[in-house]
Amino acid sequence: MTNPADAPTSPGPAPVEVRGLVKRYGELTAVAGVDLTVEAGDVYGYLGPNGAGKTTCLRMMLGLIRPTEGTVRLFGRDPLESVHALDGVAGFVEAPTFYPYLNGRRNLELLASFDGDDARGRIDEALETVELADRAKDRVGGYSHGMRQRLGIAAALLRDPQLLLLDEPATGLDPAGMRDMRLLIRRLADQGMTVLLSSHLLAEVEELCNRVAIVRTGKIVYEGAIAELKRSAGATYRLSTTDDERAMAVCRAQPGVGDVRVVHGRISFTADDGTVAELSQALIEAGALIQMLAPQTVTLEDLFFSLTEGDGVVDEKAPAVATR
Numbered sequence: 001m002t003n004p005a006d007a008p009t010s011p012g013p014a015p016v017e018v019r020g021l022v023k024r025y026g027e028l029t030a031v032a033g034v035d036l037t038v039e040a041g042d043v044y045g046y047l048g049p050n051g052a053g054k055t056t057c058l059r060m061m062l063g064l065i066r067p068t069e070g071t072v073r074l075f076g077r078d079p080l081e082s083v084h085a086l087d088g089v090a091g092f093v094e095a096p097t098f099y100p101y102l103n104g105r106r107n108l109e110l111l112a113s114f115d116g117d118d119a120r121g122r123i124d125e126a127l128e129t130v131e132l133a134d135r136a137k138d139r140v141g142g143y144s145h146g147m148r149q150r151l152g153i154a155a156a157l158l159r160d161p162q163l164l165l166l167d168e169p170a171t172g173l174d175p176a177g178m179r180d181m182r183l184l185i186r187r188l189a190d191q192g193m194t195v196l197l198s199s200h201l202l203a204e205v206e207e208l209c210n211r212v213a214i215v216r217t218g219k220i221v222y223e224g225a226i227a228e229l230k231r232s233a234g235a236t237y238r239l240s241t242t243d244d245e246r247a248m249a250v251c252r253a254q255p256g257v258g259d260v261r262v263v264h265g266r267i268s269f270t271a272d273d274g275t276v277a278e279l280s281q282a283l284i285e286a287g288a289l290i291q292m293l294a295p296q297t298v299t300l301e302d303l304f305f306s307l308t309e310g311d312g313v314v315d316e317k318a319p320a321v322a323t324r
């Protein structure tokens with residue numbers, strides 16, 4: 001597959017282009033002006049805490065609800081305009097739903113009957129891909145949560161999609177289930193599928209996605225490559241001194257040092273190259289002697305909190321954060 005970044009000419013309309021997307025429910029603005037572009041070949045993470053508007057945004061992308069303002073284009077087509085706009089697009093919002101008293105295969109057969117003979121012919125392959133072939137004859141009511149999520153992906157694969165839109169595919173799965181889901185999505189991406197998935201699991205997104213949008217109360221606070229976001233954040237350090245209160249003040253006053261806060265009882269800050277030596281000198285002069293100063297690997301989790309709690313406002317329904 002051609003890497004779109006290398007292509008000299010435009011490869012055609014992007015799989016997803018969202019511009020100025022707003023959804024209001026009465027007084028409440030669930031999605032507050034979202035712009036994002038998912039390019040062919042991306043595994044794109046739409047990341048935000050509970051209530052950030054992820055599901056609402058995905059519903060608008062899939063043409064299930066009408067935006068209050070703004071536009072969605074999937075491969076250049078408006079999902080509200082005709083059913084054909086969703087050709088080559090599949091996915092689910094919230095959890096996929098099935099008839100619990102029917103087996104996995106029968107559920108897929110029913111879904112395939114809406115999509116024609118081609119879809120019917122893909123059932124075996126879809127079951128193999130999601131590793132449910134040997135459980136296909138069991139009733140879905142007896143499936144684990146992870147198996148149901150995988151069956152949801154199998155249902156999406158019946159449409160032979162080029163673009164998969166998945167709402168929190170790994171939420172509620174145990175660590176092994178999450179790993180299986182990650183591997184499955186990675187396999188699909190390697191086959192050339194473009195994927196947009198929403199998540200509040202930062203570690204998952206970091207491992208799986210090449211690009212992210214980080215949303216907070218309906219607004220995007222960052223969109224772009226994870227690598228770029230990490231680079232722009234600079235190196236993060238942890239610090240403990242004989243007088244942390246004074247050390248915090250010194251850090252805050254030091255040029256080149258930013259995002260000073262307390263994490264797990266230690267001072268955390270970001271610093272440009274070369275500023276740490278000057279900072280340590282300033283700490284000594286202020287009488288805050290260093291007991292521990294260590295560089296940290298920046299995780300998306302650090303970045304997420306610095307972006308979403310930057311002005312000190314903490315979402316009370318704060319994210320169930322995946323830690324490693």
Ligand SMILES: Nc1ncnc2c1ncn2[C@@H]1O[C@H](COP(=O)(O)OP(=O)(O)OP(=O)(O)O)[C@@H](O)[C@H]1O
Pocket residue numbers: 025028029030048049050051052053054055056057200
């Ligand atoms: N049909 C609706 N009517 C009224 N308010 C709604 C409706 N759908 C969503 N909301 C509100 O919009 C906001 C965003 O909800 P949404 O479900 O999109 O968030 P989310 O990011 O998917 O959250 P979660 O991580 O919990 O799934 C919430 O405050 C929610 O209560």
Ligand SMILES: [Mg+2]
Pocket residue numbers: 054055056094167
């Ligand atoms: Mg949701």
